Amino acid sequence: MPNVPSSQSTSPPPPSAPTPRDAPGADRTGRPAGPAAAVVDVEQAEAALVEHYPRLVRLAYLVLPPGLGRSRRVLTAHALAQRALPRGRARAAVVPDQRGTAQGRPGSPGYTYLRGQVLRAALEAGLPLRRRAWPKRAQLPPALPQVWGLRLFPRSGGADELALDQRLAALTGPARAAYVLRGLEHLPDDEVRRVLAAAGAADPDAALTEADGVGARYALLESPEFDPCSLQARPTDLVRRRQHLRAAAVAAVATLVCGALLAMPGDGWGPDGAAAPPYAKNPAAEAALDPARLTRVAPTAWKRSPRTDFTAWPARGELTGDTALLRRALAVWARPGPSVRVSATPGTPAGAPPGPAQLLFAGEVDAARVVLLHDGLRAVRYAEPKEGTGGAALDLARTDGATAADAGAVVLGRSDGNVRYLTAPWVRAAAVRDLLAPSAAATGLERGADGVTAPFASPALARDCRTWNALQLRDRDGTTRLATDLGELVPARLTAGRPHAPRAATAADWTRTACSLAAARSHGVRAVHAWPYAAQPLPDGSGQARWVCTRAETWRGAGSRVLAQVVTPGAAAGAVAAKAEGVPACGEREPRVLAGVLWKARTGAWYVLAAGSEDVTSVRVSGRDPVPGSAAVLPAERGERLHLTGRLADGTQLTSLH
Incomplete structure (x- = not known):
């Protein structure tokens, strides 16, 4: 140093x-x-x-x-x-x-x-x-x-x-x-x-x-x-540093081989950059890797398109005519070499494009050349240093079924703790809003003519939760949406309200629960929904406890994550009372939820706080007599293990989230 x-x-x-x-x-x-x-x-x-x-x-x-x-x-x-x-x-x-x-x-x-x-x-x-x-x-x-x-x-x-x-x-x-x-x-x-x-x-x-x-x-x-x-x-990539050291000798040999192949006549694989060599000739695969066959949408096509998603994005960036760069990107997508850093969100299929892909962007971003592609199922980001092809990266993310709300932005690059986006052509303005400071005004985010935003601090790269920056986008029809970087290629959309009638979230909807978004990082999350499903007075008279259920939906459908949190007066953030994965609770199909937590009052006494959604008619705690209503407050012992059940109006029993 x-x-x-x-x-x-x-x-x-x-x-x-x-x-x-x-x-x-x-x-x-x-x-x-x-x-x-x-x-x-x-x-x-x-x-x-x-x-x-x-x-x-x-x-x-x-x-x-x-x-x-x-x-x-x-x-x-x-x-x-x-x-x-x-x-x-x-x-x-x-x-x-x-x-x-x-x-x-x-x-x-x-x-x-x-x-x-x-x-x-x-x-x-x-x-x-x-x-x-x-x-x-x-x-x-x-x-x-x-x-x-x-x-x-x-x-x-x-x-x-x-x-x-x-x-x-x-x-x-x-x-x-x-x-x-x-x-x-x-x-x-x-x-x-x-x-x-x-x-x-x-x-x-x-x-x-x-x-x-x-x-x-x-x-x-x-x-x-x-x-x-x-x-x-902050450290660089610790996991791959040793791999790079071990691969140094192999890379030197590969460089000599590449030089020899480039010097030889015929169809060498040198122009493919960091891609591995092809195993055999395949006319269909070669057609998909031809830069001349890439789909390029016109700049104004989104205004007339019946679908407002990634398929309506035009090709943007100053390097859309760089055939050599596009060929390297397609070749690495099909055959990533050993030196390529590949990442894919859970549930995203790997492999070459099934046919000619759509070009979304090609240009210089910070210290790299970046190409964004889309094949109808996946968004793909290829990045290489401005000099050479060593250290190339390939990121794949599933985007099938995306709507205008999901297709508002794509990550172009992350560096020095910051993130930079490419916004959709229908986005009129972009801003940064701190979810932990809802009363503060949003900070305007400058964008270039091609929709590339200025960089700003990413919560996906932060080690603490002093702030939580969200990307605020305003569409041309006046709709304002919030999305946040969870380490994926596509930011996760934030929603709020009742599960059967979700709406675009505001910063106030996430003030006390934004830090819980860290639990959803790198899980292929498409949207995260916040629903304040109950409130109950505290037994020491210090105010009300508010219960919030957050549900992270993934692009693949399975693997959703649900958290029930209780927010008490004076607490900087909500406390996680229960969590589950792959359950329908707190969602549109099954909005009912029940959770409880041990809570210590200012007097030093311990209580059980339990609350369910509004259709819960009674709550039973660990064998005690049922408490009428959707919430219960009962004396408890420190360290007591809780077993909660609820009863619905039709007599159905509801177990607690776990």
Whole structure:
């Protein structure tokens, strides 16, 4: 791991800024001359770097292009700050700091020089690569520092920090630099123009104008969300790391074989990328793997389509014409090689497409090239690094019978704890809503012209339940729906209300029970329904207990998961009273439910709390006399094992959920 200095020593930078190359008084090399210039040697710059390292790294992190991903931005920001030291003696213009006199800090030519170098390199990192020019050093991944086996990223902030990060991500590099120089360095606009011009920005005035649109939320720049010196560490794929080490020798041999096959005349399997070689010629299978035969739906076909599901999605993305990429995706789908990471939701059949599939998306997402396909039964995501085909991934998810409510979005990628979606063409607006904070306003989620959303924190990748972000989609007809990432390719739809008349859920429906959604991760869940089926007063007079039943329905029909939870006053989350799998309880076919729990009152006494749905006429607890009604409160002993039964109006006995 790199030696990352603590962010506690962050202090406002010394007053100075570089002079533009074309400023009056500059010599032919671009170094400022005359009384406004100061000579900076290595020792002086090193002292400034040690003193102001956290601020320099924060500046680089904020200006670097967001497309690098949070983990790579952290390492690149540290690399740019460490490369900023001069090799010999350099000149830097002393720009009066508007804060220096008031706070009693002297000017520092060393900091001025370092800030200019860091800013120039951060802007160069965002420049596009050119075919006929060598890439600049800042455009390449940093050789040092490097971290193996860990992903590093700053601590997550709140909704305000997320909104500011999304606004900054939409700016150009010079505009981000202008905003950061204003807010973090507190430079007036005239000095910002000089610093940007010295760093190589083509039009500082345009950058300042673009930065005006973000709004003066400068205090948020000091948030831990943007502090690359105070980091969280998460492991990479621990299970596959050993497999990759064992496969290194095999991969080297495979590379030699692939090279030999590519050099040989004939029909080698090199163009198929990470796919395994075909076993035999099969005309029908080859037709399904021909990129030219992929179904491409017109952009407006969904408006006239009798079905509003994945079959009405148009082909989107800037790489839909990349035949080589599409061929690799289809070949890996049919024959995933040993180096391909394959995942499938439970109940999803594996194997090649039965015929030509439908193309949904092909484009670059973060640091990967992604292809989304659909064959009427499954949604398939193929991803490969931008360079080469090593480390390719194939994800399959069952989507048969999807409706417009189920087909609102598909996961394009996850990285650094964030998720990014491709939304349906009928989605008008997208937002992020925290289910644990229903009174907070939803945070608008920016989307590109092709329907790709900005990234946001995913609950499927979180290790705690301090927040639970849901994707809020508003269709063109005004319908608003909530869905959440449960680690699947298709997010799970959230509903509420009585089982026989479900409706789209709101954040208030899930405030106390959202954390229980973690139990449904990676089970092929299609929708999760919340139903508050009973309420009863507590025996100590502290309020009412509310009983909620949640049912997670899967795409395959079988394997549904049911939880009965009791929510008491003052509790941050509901307590699980009972759970079952593969039962019809709490569903449309069998809405009846009964559950109970041992509860300790404020007085220290223990009670049995039991409640059933409204059609329960009496409840019996562990051999005691039946209690009329659908709820019961009885004294109990600590650790007592409960046996609950209920009686319906027609005399039928109902057992408790278990």
